[in-house]
Every structure is written in C-alpha cells, then in structure tokens.
Amino acid sequence: MLDAKQRAIERELGEKIRLPVFYITQLLGMALGIDQKKLGLNRLITSPKKFLENLCPRGMLQREKP
Numbered sequence: 001m002l003d004a005k006q007r008a009i010e011r012e013l014g015e016k017i018r019l020p021v022f023y024i025t026q027l028l029g030m031a032l033g034i035d036q037k038k039l040g041l042n043r044l045i046t047s048p049k050k051f052l053e054n055l056c057p058r059g060m061l062q063r064e065k066p
Helices: 006-013 024-031 047-053
Strands: none
Touching: none
16 A cells, blocks of 8 residues: 555656565564465565565575474
C-alpha cells in the first residue's frame, strides 16, 4: 500500500524505480528467518525479489530446514 503511487511517479519521471516498501515487522521477520510467504512479501505491490537478491547472498533469506 505504501508504494501504490510509485507507478504514477515512474510515469512522470520516465524511469523505473521499482523500490519495494517493507513494513518494519517484515524486516524483523526476515532477520529472524521467518518464511517470506508468511511475511506476505509475495503480496507487496512492487516485487522485492530482485532487491533481496542484490541485498543478500543466495540462500541467506531461505530458512534452512534442520
């Protein structure tokens, strides 16, 4: 919801921003290793996939099963 106006801004500027907006609870959940789907990251308006891939090494955001 917080990034809902991003597309309008992109049209105005003529460039893609594609910056996902996270809630603090989602960031804390990621830090604790909670599954991305449980955190609702798949429901964000701007996909966080590319951002998270650039931010963290592969597999770091996946909770490993014991």
